[in-house]
Amino acid sequence: NxxxxxxxxxxxxxxxxxxxxxxxxxxxxxxxxxxxxTCAEIAIEPTNEKSRANLRIVRIVEAFDCGAVVxxxxxxxxxxxxxxxxxxxxxxxxxxxxxxxxxNPRFASYRVPxxxxxxxxxxxxxxxxxxxxxxxxxxxxxxxxxxxxxxVFNAIGVRLTELPLAPNGIKLPQSSQA
Numbered sequence: 001n002x003x004x005x006x007x008x009x010x011x012x013x014x015x016x017x018x019x020x021x022x023x024x025x026x027x028x029x030x031x032x033x034x035x036x037x038t039c040a041e042i043a044i045e046p047t048n049e050k051s052r053a054n055l056r057i058v059r060i061v062e063a064f065d066c067g068a069v070v071x072x073x074x075x076x077x078x079x080x081x082x083x084x085x086x087x088x089x090x091x092x093x094x095x096x097x098x099x100x101x102x103x104n105p106r107f108a109s110y111r112v113p114x115x116x117x118x119x120x121x122x123x124x125x126x127x128x129x130x131x132x133x134x135x136x137x138x139x140x141x142x143x144x145x146x147x148x149x150x151x152v153f154n155a156i157g158v159r160l161t162e163l164p165l166a167p168n169g170i171k172l173p174q175s176s177q178a
Contacts, residue, residue: 003037004028006063006124011039019043022058023155027146033134034066035126038143041119042151047169055091055166057119057148065126066134076123079140083121086144088113092167111167 008014008026017024021044028037041058064079092111096103104110149160158173160166 002126003035003063003065003124006126007037007039007061010063010122010124011041011059011061013039018058021045021053021155023151023153025147025150025152025154027143027150029139029142029146031139031142032137034064034136034139036062036064036139036143038062038147040144040147040151042148042155044152044155044170044172049169051172052169053172054169055148055152057087057091057117059119059122060144060147061122061124062140062143063124063126064136064140065128066136066139067131068129068133069125069127070133072125072127075125075136078136079123080121082138082140083144084113084118086141087117089141089163090145090148090165091117092164094164094167 013024013026023042024039025042026037026039028035039061043056043058045054045056047054060083062079062083066075069075088111095110145163145165149165152165152170153159156173158170160170
């Protein structure tokens with residue numbers, strides 16, 4: 001509950017959308033005795049193809065409770081790195097197979113996050129001096145994909161249920177085309 005409140009407050013949950021086809025999403029998670037809440041703002045941007053659009057993450061706010069915070073700057077860096085890693089898995093990272101062979105075995109053909117994919121990231125540390133420190137490695141990853149998927153639903157009413165969420169853009173519903 002503390003992480004959800006902290007993330008929602010920092011994000012400004014309940015504010016008006018900044019533009020048409022923008023959406024807000026939130027997700028919470030628990031891993032290795034750490035709790036996270038992730039808020040995401042996304043934009044659905046037109047392409048040359050009328051029935052498809054690109055998904056861009058506009059902003060991410062993540063609150064994290066991993067017990068007592070020993071080194072806040074290092075922890076913040078760890079969380080930011082995990083979020084960048086999560087962007088790849090959420091949006092486009094995928095190993096492609098055909099007839100038992102990997103089709104994209106090199107980074108030249110395997111899409112990872114680029115600088116342009118990384119939005120402003122805000123981290124809120126929930127420092128719990130009353131409990132021992134927990135691991136901070138993987139926990140910050142788990143909230144990004146569901147928060148982005150919820151934001152897409154908020155923006156255009158489409159539920160994305162498979163990862164990666166939008167490796168080739170998003171197929172727009174008939175009512176969203178134009």
